[in-house]
Amino acid sequence: MRQDIREEVRRFMIEDIKPNFAAIAQQYNCDYRTVKRAYEEAQQPQVEHHPKPARPSKLDPFKEKISEKLEIGCSAMAIFKFIEKHGFTGKYSIVRDHCAKYKHHQVHKATIRVEHTAGLSAQVDWKEEMTLYNNEGRSFTFNIFLYVLPYSKLKYITLIFERSQDTLFNCMDDAFDHTGGVPSEIWFDNMKQVVDHAKSDIGQRVVLNERFKQFSKDAGYQPIVCRVFRPQTKGVVEALARTTERLRVYNNEFSDEVDLINIVDELCYDLNHEV
Structure with a gap:
């Protein structure tokens, strides 16, 4: 749908005047049905789309502890076995994916490019x-x-x-x-x-x-x-x-x-x- 036609139709609606579809179509060199469709769409009530609230993860209560263990080089499996004994009821795949994202983020955040010099x-x-x-x-x-x-x-x-x-x-x-x-x-x-x-x-x-x-x-x-x-x-x-x-x-x-x-x-x- 052309934006210029939408704007013209809205101008008529603001003034509370029903537009002449044929005249607008001739003015903008388009089919009158295009103008009519733009008018009908503009009359539809605007629906507000609210984002769905994020679902809580079973991992949320353990994320701080996981970060501590990752800092000292623990593997995803070791962390999974550890938090499982402390009440975690999720699957290993959730822990593995979280650890992989954390390590990837840390590597790109903290790694400094090493410049090479002859003989250095x-x-x-x-x-x-x-x-x-x-x-x-x-x-x-x-x-x-x-x-x-x-x-x-x-x-x-x-x-x-x-x-x-x-x-x-x-x-x-x-x-x-x-x-x-x-x-x-x-x-x-x-x-x-x-x-x-x-x-x-x-x-x-x-x-x-x-x-x-x-x-x-x-x-x-x-x-x-x-x-x-x-x-x-x-x-x-x-x-x-x-x-x-x-x-x-x-x-x-x-x-x-x-x-x-x-x-x-x-x-x-x-x-x-x-x-």
């Missing part, structure tokens, strides 16, 4: 518990150490079968040698080889493992530990972890551990020479 930083992580089968059907479960310089995107990855602190130190020494030096700072996940979890408050205060702290001091870099639920702060190495899925094509295509190590080394070379 590196990022470290693991690709954990990857399983491939050799050409005889035997399974090989392994981990991959990931090290990347965010500014240049130079990478170092290597296959390992266990993730001890000594293994981390050896891998980092190899990474320094491979990339030609030690950056000013290195970003780590909240991994047990780096953080003394017994002395830390998740999300509040992080205490570095003493042996790891000494290694960092000897190597000459400043260790930085990312907060939980903040994968964006070390997004470069997170992207590298996803890239290692390219190893899946070698399932049933190798014979032993030596073959597997060579495949990972070849992937590292390829990643550093691809455009």
Whole structure:
């Protein structure tokens, strides 16, 4: 319906005069039935639509407690089991969806973009518990150490079968040698080889493992530990972890551990020479 015709019809109604449909139609170059319909619509009483009041949720009495538990890194399932013992009668899916929205909001609210400068930083992580089968059907479960310089995107990855602190130190020494030096700072996940979890408050205060702290001091870099639920702060190495899925094509295509190590080394070379 044309707005100009509606306005013309309303003008007649304000003056309490019945409009001449044919004359208005000729004036606005339209069918008289269009004008008549506009007049009939204008005569209809305006119905006020009141929004329905929001239904109370079974989760409402527990939201404050849920926020407290999320702040210290509790999972949705752990929270569900906890509030269930305190009178919550809803389903797990309600708690899961609420926790997912909360975490998404917190991540986008609190994450600060990290600017990368040449020689300033590196990022470290693991690709954990990857399983491939050799050409005889035997399974090989392994981990991959990931090290990347965010500014240049130079990478170092290597296959390992266990993730001890000594293994981390050896891998980092190899990474320094491979990339030609030690950056000013290195970003780590909240991994047990780096953080003394017994002395830390998740999300509040992080205490570095003493042996790891000494290694960092000897190597000459400043260790930085990312907060939980903040994968964006070390997004470069997170992207590298996803890239290692390219190893899946070698399932049933190798014979032993030596073959597997060579495949990972070849992937590292390829990643550093691809455009």
